[in-house]
Each structure stands twice: as structure tokens, then as C-alpha cells.
Amino acid sequence: MGSTQVDSPVTPETCSVTRTLSFVGSKWTPLVIFHLLPGAKRYGELQHLLPGISPKTLADRLQTLEGEGLLTRTVHPDKPPRVEYALTRRGRELGEILDSIAAWAES
Structure with a gap:
């Protein structure tokens, strides 16, 4: 999907959206x-x-988000x-x- 026209079949498995x-x-x-938007926690x-x-x-959500490159996990040597x-x-x-989706959902 997206802004490009696709001429081949699209399935839930192949659709990035x-x-x-x-x-x-x-x-x-x-x-x-x-x-986590305001800062590290x-x-x-x-x-x-x-x-x-x-x-x-x-723990599962944090690990998954880290694996997807969406968050970092920093261990401080304290x-x-x-x-x-x-x-x-x-x-x-x-x-x-x-945030945009939330604003759209609340409108």
C-alpha cells in the first residue's frame, strides 16, 4: 500500500501497513x-x-520494541x-x- 500503485495482489502478510x-x-x-515519549524511564x-x-x-513489550529498533536499553554501572x-x-x-492517530480517534 502507500502512495505507490500496486498491480500485484496484496495480502495481510505482504502489506506493510x-x-x-x-x-x-x-x-x-x-x-x-x-x-517513553517525554524521556527515558x-x-x-x-x-x-x-x-x-x-x-x-x-518485559516482553520492552524486549520486542528494542528488537524492532524502537527503543534502547541502557544499563548504568551503579x-x-x-x-x-x-x-x-x-x-x-x-x-x-x-499522537496523530489518537487525535484523529478523539475527533
Whole structure:
């Protein structure tokens, strides 16, 4: 899809928009991104900001977002070690798109 005309069949598996919306639409993912937009957060901060998310689900979402290049995980050599999560440039771009979708949904 997109702005280019496609003459071949498009399926949900080959459509980049469908794949992206499926990924972004997974439970908790947009909320994790929204809470990281203002800046880096620690795991405990995110868990506090997302009441109802299980520790396993939060860890899974953070790992998936990191694997997709949307956030970075930084381990600071403090005692005890401090881990922070922050959006990458690509993650911030997606956050801006999600802001636009939220504005559209609320209009």
C-alpha cells in the first residue's frame, strides 16, 4: 500500500501497513511508547505508569520494541545496576504518528 500503485495482489502478510498496525496494535505497546515519549524511564516507573500490566508482559513489550529498533536499553554501572529505556529516533517518529492517530480517534 502507500502512495505507490500496486498491480500485484496484496495480502495481510505482504502489506506493510497491515503488519505495522498489527504490531502497534498489540495490547500495551502504544501505551509503553506514549510513556517513553517525554524521556527515558526505568522499568519500575513504567510499571507504575501502566497499572494492570503484568511484569512478564512489560518485559516482553520492552524486549520486542528494542528488537524492532524502537527503543534502547541502557544499563548504568551503579550499585545496584540501573536500567533505563528510551525511544530511538525511529521510536519517537512512531510516537508522533500514534499522537496523530489518537487525535484523529478523539475527533
